[in-house]
Amino acid sequence: MTTLAVVLAAGAGRRFGGGKLHALFRGRPLLAWALEAAAGAGLDATVVVTGGEAVDDLVPAVVTAVANPRWAEGQATSLQVAVAVAEPGSHDTLVVGLADTPFVPTAAWTAVAAADGPIAVAEYDGLRRPPVRLDRSVWALLPTEGDEGARVLLRERPDLVTAVPCAGDPADVDTRGDLARWS
Numbered sequence: 001m002t003t004l005a006v007v008l009a010a011g012a013g014r015r016f017g018g019g020k021l022h023a024l025f026r027g028r029p030l031l032a033w034a035l036e037a038a039a040g041a042g043l044d045a046t047v048v049v050t051g052g053e054a055v056d057d058l059v060p061a062v063v064t065a066v067a068n069p070r071w072a073e074g075q076a077t078s079l080q081v082a083v084a085v086a087e088p089g090s091h092d093t094l095v096v097g098l099a100d101t102p103f104v105p106t107a108a109w110t111a112v113a114a115a116d117g118p119i120a121v122a123e124y125d126g127l128r129r130p131p132v133r134l135d136r137s138v139w140a141l142l143p144t145e146g147d148e149g150a151r152v153l154l155r156e157r158p159d160l161v162t163a164v165p166c167a168g169d170p171a172d173v174d175t176r177g178d179l180a181r182w183s
Contacts, residue, residue, distance in 0.1 A: 002044040003113050003133075004091040006082040007034050007063075008149070009099035010051030010071035015174045021053050023179055025102055030173055031058045033102035038131075039063055041109035043095060047085055049078040074147035083139050094139075096150060097131035102182070103169035104131065117162040119153055122170070128154060128163060129170030 009031055013020030021031040031048075039046045039062050046063045048055070051071025059065045066085055070077040082094055095113045097104060108122045112133045120133035132150040134142070138160060143152050154161055173179050 005046040012052030040106035076143040079149040108166040123163040
């Protein structure tokens with residue numbers, strides 16, 4: 001079984017005012033934190049799904065950038081792009097995280113990837129947040145449109161979900177105020 005790490009980075013960052021993934025957070029572009037954590041987990045491959053903000057200049061050689069031409073239609077379309085990358089038989093599992101979560105460590109990606117069951121989700125002090133592990137058996141259940149991704153399955157199919165206790169903080173940087181507060 002092979003696992004694909006996926007960082008969703010296709011949003012436009014409207015609440016941030018644009019340029020969010022390039023914004024410096026503790027001396028490095030915000031996107032660099034998530035890409036480093038995902039790639040550092042040592043999974044079989046790592047992709048970043050892009051869209052609203054050009055980020056090719058931020059993507060290291062160990063990560064493959066994949067464009068979502070439908071990014072403006074919501075996060076579900078980015079998740080479907082990830083499934084399309086994995087589906088031809090090259091990967092059996094996705095571990096999906098978000099580009100704007102600088103406090104999610106590599107250890108969370110590793111722990112979620114190693115979990116059993118069709119769906120595993122990181123749990124930080126009782127909060128279930130990405131990264132989320134999705135076995136091939138649940139890909140057909142994922143939404144194809146809208147601004148929710150795996151969260152739909154976490155809500156609608158709790159019988160398939162395993163929570164994985166993780167260190168770190170799932171806080172995401174949505175605004176320039178968030179960036180200033182946590183920098």
